[in-house]
Amino acid sequence: MRGQIKIILGVSAMLALGACEKGTIESWTFSEAGSFLDEGSFGNPTMNNLLVQTGQKSYVISLNERFSREIQPNINFEFNSSVLDVAAQSTLRLQADWIKQFPEVRFKVFGHTDLVGSNSYNKRLGLRRARAAVNFLVSQGISRSRLEAVVSYGESRPVVATETRERRNRRTITEVSGFVKNAPQLLNGKYAEVVFREYIASGAPASDLALYGSISAE
Structure with a gap:
């Protein structure tokens, strides 16, 4: 009986390990922010946590999806x-x-x-x-x-x-x-505002830029 249990546990461990190896760095693109954890070296998990906590990682994912759409x-x-x-x-x-x-x-x-x-x-x-x-x-x-x-x-x-x-x-x-x-850390709500303003301004006709600039300055 014990021998059978050992075999079952061993097979389960091998399957779990195989499933982990199948994960790729691209997998986090299609899942929620923070679900992927790169254990490649000591600093990677810490960096991953920092990016998730500051909102940078989710922003990169959403911006890349937007890039691919547009x-x-x-x-x-x-x-x-x-x-x-x-x-x-x-x-x-x-x-x-x-x-x-x-x-x-x-x-x-x-x-x-x-x-x-x-x-x-x-x-x-x-x-x-x-x-x-x-x-x-x-x-x-x-x-x-x-x-x-x-x-x-x-x-x-x-x-x-x-x-x-x-x-x-x-x-x-x-x-x-x-x-x-060393990019400015504007992820406290201001960053999205800056990006949105620049995106709208880039598509505005030249004749409207002066008016748009005076409005955004307020």
Whole structure:
């Protein structure tokens, strides 16, 4: 009897461990703020708690969802290429215009490839694509310091699981990743007010800006 109990407990522990390993850093995007806890090192849990308690983490999640709704977050590439075509450049210009509205926010660009070729080669190709997108955003007036990191997933995260050439897999994705270092901490209710004012002002006709400025100054 005891032997059976030990076996059951052992299997349960293995299943629980497997479930934990399946969790990814992206999982918190689709759950409530604070549900994800990165135990990667001593400082990560503390940082996670700080971001949740100050409201920064929930704000980053909601802002990234808004970015994805309002602006196309991904661009695509020709086979074995990191050259930005006309459509990609047009999308990146729109991304840059949106990013300019939020000077306190950082962004990441993730590079991907299809499943043709070796994993090591595709890792490098994904990185070249991410760098191409970042360089274009910089050319549009975005500070490189706000593009927090360039990341390549290579062929590891395909949209379509196929061994053949697939354009939808050859892409970069831009995401909100956090706040710039030493950004003003306005998360006491004023930050949302600032962001909302800048967002509305960015869409106002030039003839209305003077009037809007006098109203907001009050």
